[in-house]
Amino acid sequence: MRSYAVRMLDLSAGSRIAVLNAKTADSLGVVPWDRIRIKNGRQRATAALVEITKSLVSENQIGLPRLVAQELSIAEGESVSVEPIPPPVSVKHVHEKMRGKKLGREEIYAIVRDVVDKNLSELEMAAFVMAEHYKGMEQDELLWLIQAIADTGTRIDFDKPVYDKHSIGGVPGNKVSLIIVPIVAASGLLIPKTSSRAITSASGTADTMSVLAPVEFSAQELHKIASKLNGAIVWGGGLNLAPADDAFITVEYPLQLDPEPQMIASILAKKLAVGTDFLVLDIPTGEGAKIPTSEEARRLGNRFIETGIKLNMRIRCGVTYGGQPIGRAVGPALEAKEAMQTLEGAGPQSLVEKSTALAGMLLEMGGKAPKGNGQETAREILQSGMALKKMLEIIEAQGGNPHIRSEEIVVGSFKHSVTAPVDGYVTHVSNAAINEIARATGAPVEKGSGVVLHLKRGEKVSKGEPILDIYAERQSKLEQAYSLVAKLQPVTIEGMLLEEIPEY
C-alpha cells in the first residue's frame, strides 16, 4: 500500500473527512463521500470520508482534520497508508429508513453513535432526517432516538427533583423563561434551565440572558450554580448534553426541516440529560406560529405527554396564544429589559399572564400550590419581589451585575419610530415580518438591536401614533430594517367597520 504525508487541515464542518488529491482518489478508485481507512505505522487505524482537491494537498499528501490526526497520534508530515472501505453499518440503516423500514433499537443507536463520532456525512444525516420527515417514526423508534441522543451526551445528576420549562418556539419575543425560572426557583423548586441561541429568530433565551450575565458554563458549573440557588439560565450548547442533536440541527437548519420526531427527540433528550422529572411545555399556537390550530397543539401535546411517561418524565403542556409576538420587545437587550421590567413589577400584562400561568403549572406539579391555584401563587412570588431577588442572585452567580435595573440595560442608540398611517384597530401582527425586521436590525449578533411594538392585536390606534420602534447599533442596519417595514407590513390596521351587511 502506498503511503501519504499528513497535512493538518481543519475544514471538517460536521464530519470526519480526509482530503485527497484528485489523482490519488483516481488511483484508489474513490469519489467524494466514499470512505477510506487511514493507518499509521503503529497499527492504529481510523475511517474518514473522502473530499477531493486539485491543489490543496499534493499526490503524496493527505489532508486530515486535527481530530482525525489526534486519534491516530500522528503529527504533520508523518506518513499514513490509505485504503477504500465500505460505509459503516449505520449507513445501511439510514438507507433502510429512507425506504420506509421501521428501525430497531440497535439500528437507531448505531446511527446516533456514528453521528456523534462524525462518521456520517452531512448528506447522510440529512437523508435520515428527511426520511423521518417523509416516513415518520413509530413511538418506540422515537423513544430509542431520544435515549440514544441522551446516552451519547453528558448527563448531569442533581440531588433533588428537577423541574423544567420549554417552549417549542417559533414566536418572536418569547422571554418568559427569564421570568418563570426565578419564580419557580424562588418557590424552592430546582429549575436548571438550559436554553439555545437564536438560529433563525432575533433572540434565543441564551442570547437574551447573555445581556444580563455570561451563559457559557460547564456541566459542573451549572450543577454548582443551580444546586445553590435552585435556578440558572445557561446556554445548553456548551454542555455537550446532546451532541447528536447539535449535529442534526446543522443539517436541518439549511433545509428548513424540523420533522416532528426529531423536534420531540431534540427537546426530550436534553431534558433527559439534565435529569428533568417534571416538565412544562409551552406550545404557542395560532396563525404564524409553528402550530396553527389548537387541535394540532393538543395532538402534539399528547404525543409529548405519552413519550414522557415512557421516559419517567411528567409533562404538562400549556397551549398558549402564539399568533403574535409575546410581550412587546424583540431582540436580546430589548427583551432582557422587558423581562427585568416584568420582574420589577412593570411588565406588560400579557407577558405577566403567560409567565405566571406556565410557572404556576410547575408550582402545582411540585406541590408548591394546590391544583388550580398555581398561577395565583406564581403571581404572588412575582409581585412580592422574591422573583426579582432570585433573578439578581442568579445573575450574580453567573457573573453578571447583581444590581442591574431594567433602565440601565443599554439598547441600540439608533432609533426610528413607525407611526400609524390611519385611525383604526390592529387586526394582525405578523410573527414572520417582525422577526425579519428584527433580524435586519442586526439582532441577535448586535445585542442592542431589535423592535418594540407599541400595539398588539385588538388595540386602538390614531393616525400618527407610534406603532413600533426600531432600534439598531448602526445607522445602516436601522435603514435596512426600516425599508423592510413598508415591504412586509408587520402590523395591519383596519377601521372598526369590517363589513357592511347587506352589501350596498
Add this chain to the structure above:
Amino acid sequence: MRSYAVRMLDLSAGSRIAVLNAKTADSLGVVPWDRIRIKNGRQRATAALVEITKSLVSENQIGLPRLVAQELSIAEGESVSVEPIPPPVSVKHVHEKMRGKKLGREEIYAIVRDVVDKNLSELEMAAFVMAEHYKGMEQDELLWLIQAIADTGTRIDFDKPVYDKHSIGGVPGNKVSLIIVPIVAASGLLIPKTSSRAITSASGTADTMSVLAPVEFSAQELHKIASKLNGAIVWGGGLNLAPADDAFITVEYPLQLDPEPQMIASILAKKLAVGTDFLVLDIPTGEGAKIPTSEEARRLGNRFIETGIKLNMRIRCGVTYGGQPIGRAVGPALEAKEAMQTLEGAGPQSLVEKSTALAGMLLEMGGKAPKGNGQETAREILQSGMALKKMLEIIEAQGGNPHIRSEEIVVGSFKHSVTAPVDGYVTHVSNAAINEIARATGAPVEKGSGVVLHLKRGEKVSKGEPILDIYAERQSKLEQAYSLVAKLQPVTIEGMLLEEIPEY
C-alpha cells in the same frame, strides 16, 4: 464593512464555498451553509456558501476556491468585503418541492441553473432529489427538468438523424454497446454513443472501451469522428452534456438514491444534448436487476416512450433478461475481450442474441431492415465481419490499435479458478455477488481485473468443474476477491431433483 484578505483554496466539492474563520462567522452572524456576498474593490460581487474553519484561514482572511476568485478577478492576498445574504430563490423552490408542491417551468429552470452554477449546496441538491423520490414528479415537471438539464449543457448538432442505444443498467457484464454500435454504424446509421464510467459497477461502457482506445474527447472531436465513421464510443462525462446531472449524481451516489424522474431525466437530457432522434432503451429485468418484474418494466418503458414523444424523440424499449450477468465476462479488459470475440464471430450465444436484438430495433427504426427483420439483418452484419471492420475503424479514429485482436487483450496475471463442490445445475447467479467480487479484484480501476463465469443459469455442472475464474493485477486483490466467493455464494448449484411429492 470589514475587509478580508483572500486565500486561495480549492476544496469546493460540488458547490461554491467561502471559508471563514469561526470568529469571523460569529461576528457576521452566519453559520455553515448560510450565504454571503463577496465584493472586490471594483464593484464586482458574487455569492458563496459559508464553510467554517478554526485555523485554515485567520480572522483577517477568507478562503476562496479558484473558481470564485476568478469571477471576482481577484488574486491571492487582495482584499474583499463580505456580508450575509438570503439564499437564492431556487432554494425556496427546493423547499416547496419538499412540501409536495408541483413546480413550474421557471422554478425548475432556476433550480437546475443554480445547480450548474454551484449556487446550491450538496445538502440542497440532495433535498431536491429526495423530494422527487418521496413526492414524485408530474409529467410536465419531468419534461421541464429534462429540458433544463439539456439547456444548461453543451449541445452537439449532427447533420443527419442520430440513432442511439442506452441501458438503464444494473446488470454486470453488459458490454453490448461495443457490439451494437459497430453493427448500427456499419449499416449506415449514425450512432455517436456517449457512455459512462462505473460508479458502483465493475465496469462502465466507457471503462470497457478505454481498454481498446482513448475515450476522452471534446464535443468537436466526437462530432468529427462520428460524422466520418457513423459511430464512436466515448466517455460522456468529458463533454459537459449535462453538468446539472453530473452534480445530482454526486449526491445520489452516496445516498444510493436514484428516483425514477431523475433517472429518466439523466438519460434523456443527455440524449437531447447529442440530438438523438431514435433511441432504443434496454430495460434489464429480473431478480437482482434494477427492475424486478416485466409489469414494472412495461410501465417504465411506457413512461420513457411518452416522454420521448414530447421531446420529439422516438423511443423503443427492449425488456431484456437481467437476472444474471450478460455474457460471461465482468471487468474492463475481460469485457473488452469478450466483445471483440463476439465481433470476431466467437462470442457467447446469449451476448450475440441480446446485441443483435437491440441493434435490430435500431435498424428497423432507420429503415435498414423491414419490421420484424431487424435482428436477422443485425446478425448478418455481425457475421459478415462488417461490424468488426467498423469497430476497428472506430478504435483507430479514437487513437487505439486498429489491428487489435481479442486474444491480444491483456488481462490480470493473477488468476484463481473456483470449482463446483457438487454435481448439479446452476439455479441462480447473483448479480450483486458477482459485482462485489469483481469490484474486490480491483475493477474498474485495475482494468485487467474481474471475473469470468463458466456457467450460467440452467447449465449442468459436474463436481470439480470450474464455475468461475477470478482475475486480478495483484495477489492481495485476488485473495480478497476469493475470500468473498465463499461468503457471497455467487453461483447456486442444486441437484435436478428439487422436491419430492408427496413429502416422504
